[in-house]
Every structure is written in C-alpha cells, then in structure tokens.
Amino acid sequence: MSLLELRGVSGGYGQVNVLHSLDLEAQEGEVAVILGANGAGKTTTLRAICGMLDKVDGEVFFDGSEITKMSTQAIARAGIAHVPQGRGTFGDLSVDENLRLGAISRSDGGVGADLDRSYEMFPRLGERRFQAAGSMSGGEQQMLAIARALMSRPRLLLLDEPSLGLAPLITRDLFQQLGRINAEEGLTMVVVEQNASLALDIAHHGFVLETGTMVVTGSAESLAADESVRNAYLGF
C-alpha cells in the first residue's frame, strides 16, 4: 500500500509554478529516491508534501488521508519528518536540546529511551551532547538532523540532499546508515539526492524530475541499469 501519494501536484513560490502536475508514490517500508538536475524541482516536491509552498494544486495523500491543505506543523505531528536542505538544526541550542525538540510533539513516555538509542546509533552525538549544534562539523550536523527526525518516531522520513557539503567517505557512511535504518525498522523514506548511484543503492524506487515534471519512474535497479536514463539524467 502506498503511504504517500502525490496526484497531479503543481505549485511553487509566489506566482511562479515550479512543479507541473506531478505524480509520485512511496510504498510503505520502501525507500523512494527523487533524482534530477539542479532546479528540477526536487526540493520543491518535498516542500509541497510538507505544506511549505505558497500555493499547491492537486492532491497529497498520506496514509490514506488528504494533507494538501494542512499546516506544516500539523503534517509534522501526523508523522512526516522532514530533514531540510542545509540540515535545519537549531544552531544555538545544544545537541541534547535538538534531539528533545525532535520529540517535542510526542506525549508518550519513551522519549528518554529514544534519546539513549540516538546516542547509540550516532556515538559522535553522545560525545557532543551539551555542545551547541552550530559548532559541529557538517557531517555531525547531518547526523543530528537525521537523529532529530527519528526522535519524532515518524512513519515517513523526507531527506533533502543529505550528502550536500559532506566528504565522499562520510556520505557513503551516511547512506549505509540510512539503508540500515530502512532495513531494520522498515521506515519509509523519500530521499532527494544529487549523488544518484549512492542513492539508488539503498532505494527501491526511483523518480527522475526534469523542470518540474516526472520524466522517468521505475524500480531502482531498472533505473541504474538503463543506459539511456543514466546518460541523459543521472550522469554516471
């Protein structure tokens, strides 16, 4: 069953449409990756899902109910965690506070246990627990952003270019970790990424965007194997 579904979504900023009647689906428990060149509308697609555009036409469904007109904070509380481009950490708050903010909308008693789990999963964050988030390296901040998103116990995780500004080795580790989280916990993810080969490695489905329109969709293997797609859109 599809956990997330976009039907004919158009939208953008001010009077300018960036997306043109876009369809996209993410199956429960799978990783979907959105690929495409700069300016193709990948970030805008994620922002459309989270109610962060000035206007949206079409329909966005999450877990069977429509969320198109809901506010960003209500969508977050409904179970969608979004790690924005540039990570969106609370720079002057501590690592610990950042993680607690991830769970701020939860009312169950498991927050403490999940904090411990975050520090287990990302030991570097444990070492820097009381340090200001903004003083950490880019890779550490990306870990923090992902750990914070997981603290909300989301049903769907949106990741906007997690590799941006990271060294290749750190990027590879990060994607391995994302693949592991998906495999072990069955967390559904939609990942926007420039680094197509790394992203397709952990993905089940791929979507290729060009100037706001979906031009190719298919299984991750078929996209990676299709030479014409690789040459035209993916560059590897």
Next chain:
Amino acid sequence: MELFFNQFFNGIGSGVVYASVALALVIIYRTTGVLNFAQGEMALFSTFITWWFTDQGLGIVPAILLSILVSMVGGAVIERLLIRPVESDKSPLNVVIVTLGLFLAFNALAQLIFIKPGAEALQMPNLFPSGNISSSIGIRKSTIGYAAILVVECVLLWLLLQKTKVGLKLRAVASNPESSKLVGINTGVMLMTGWGLAAGIGALAGSLAAMRGTGFDTSLMQQVLVYAFAAAALGGFDSPLGAVVGGLIVGVAESLTVQYGHYIGLDGIELVVPFVLILVVLLVKPNGLFGRNIVERV
C-alpha cells in the same frame, strides 16, 4: 564616599526598572526578531491598570499580579491581531511602523481613560516600606526590595526558558522558525507567548517605576524606554542576562552622573552618559557585553 554609595544604590533602584523593560525587549526580540518600540507605553498602560485596581480598593500586591495577568493576555492579543498580519519577510519595516503607532496609541489611550481633566499626577501605593535599612547605612529598604524582585524575576524566567517544554519551544522558534514548524511546534502560539511574557514583565516594571517618584503621569515610561534600549544594546540584544546587567549599569551610571555632574556644573549630563557607554561598548564589542557571536558552519 558615603555619597557615592548612596547614589550607587539609588542607581540600582532605577536600574532594576531599566533591566526589566530591557528584559521585555530582549524576550520579544529573541522570540520574534521584532524590536518593540511600544514596549514602554504598553508597560505604561499596564501601570495604569495596576493603579486602577488599587483605586478599586485592591492591595498593591494583588493589583500588580492581576495587572501582569491582564497584560500578558493583552500582549498575546496584540501580537495576533496587530503584529502578525503586517509581518512580512520582504519589508521588516512594517512591524516597526506598527509598534511606533502602538507607542502613540497606548500613550493617548492611557491619557484618555485614566487621567481626568485637570487632574494632577496619580499616586501608586508603595510596595515597600520607606526609610533606610539602618541609620548608618544609606540604602533604602525599597532598593533591597526592587533588587529582590529582579532576582526572583530572573530566576523564574530562567527556569521557564531552560527547564520547561514551553521554554524549549520558545528558544527553538527564536533559533529556527522553519525547523520549529517541521518538528510540529505551533510557531504562532509561541510568538503570542513571547509577546505575552514581555507584556507581563513590562507591567511589573512600570508598576515599580511608578512607585519611585512622587507621582506618575503618561510620561513615566518614555525616558525608561530609551534607557532600556540602551541597557539592551549594552548587554547584547539577544541576551536576557545582558539586559539585566546592562540595565543595572545604565541605572548606576545615570545616578552617579546626576550627582557628580551637578558638582562640576553640568546638570543634565546624565542623559548623555548611557549613550556614551553604549557607543564605547558597541565600538569595542559590537554584539554587546553578553551577545552571542553567531557561529554557523556550512
């Protein structure tokens, strides 16, 4: 030397008022990024509300507490109805204009509602007994009282901001509004909370200021607001601790120059001193004494 100490502690008394208003300015600036020029006049209106409650026969303590409560609700409503609709990323000046409008509006409203034609200055009942703490030490009992209130105020505020969920949300919205929405925080409610908090602090500050003189009228907070801005700039606009320290420094500096300026034949020079202080601090340390250096990595 005794004179010096007398004036020093006298300055602490007014410093507490400057510190409180500066604290209110900093709270709003940190949570919403707005410099609220109407902060002083909002506090003035709250002061009249306190006075009105005492005029109805209430004791000064319940009157102040009720006034703080009314002001907090009023501050939240002002944010929702008057500030948020005009807020826009494209022209941040809109909000400044509205707060300047509120400045005039609250002053006029206070005059209209509370001052009867031809009436003299109003009297605010004293919260603290008059006189010095002992015949040998020239410190007024009220100065100790003001200082104690400031300490309690700071501790409560610190507990709220650092130890509660609401405080964490307020700091999150100040740090990164977009990410706050992404973790599910209703940022609008937090902006209202920030304004409510500041209005409550202002109500207390105004009520205390009104006790200090021989009576008060609608000009009570105008000089206070300017000195509070000085205090906030001195301490660093994003630092509550800085606001308090800045307020005390400005208060003491003002008090000492009133005294010694008179000796050297420069009456009125005290108005200049806070600004010289600010100028020096801003030249040497542009973020203020306690302001953060913004650290950001990409």
